[in-house]
Amino acid sequence: MIKVTINRRNDQSIYSFLMSGHAESGPYGYDLVCAGASAVSFGAVNAVTALCEAELEIDLGDNGGFLQCILPEDESSPEAQILLEGMIVSLQTIAADYSEHISISDHGR
Structure with missing residues (x-):
């Protein structure tokens, strides 16, 4: 199963996510x-990097099946947040039909 964990600050802004x-x-x-x-x-990470010119911390792990992305506080623009929220909506859409294969935990909501 793919497990997605979304981490938020107190103001509800996303500061990281992990897929494994x-x-x-x-x-x-x-x-x-x-x-x-x-x-x-990966589309969301690429969009934030290219369109928001953000310096994300990205870890792909060693053996596949792993993506961690950390958005430093000084890189947390409203545009980056919209792109990451869009990613969550898209992942939730996949999970709605395939909940036995993907789960999402949104910490801070």
Whole structure:
């Protein structure tokens, strides 16, 4: 199962997220849940980096199935927050249909 953890500050702004695990909803290379979650999360990271010119702390782990992104407080623009909130909505949409393969914990909400 893919586990997504969203961490928020007291003001509800997102300061980090972590995705770990494997969906195992299909054979390697054909796992649509994994592909969707990966596309959404990496797309959000790339969008924040490119459009907000933010310096994110990114850890991809050593063996795949891991993405940690930390948004330093001085990089927390309203635009970055909107992009990350959009990522959460997209991941929740995937989880609504595939809850046995992906779970989301939104700490601070």
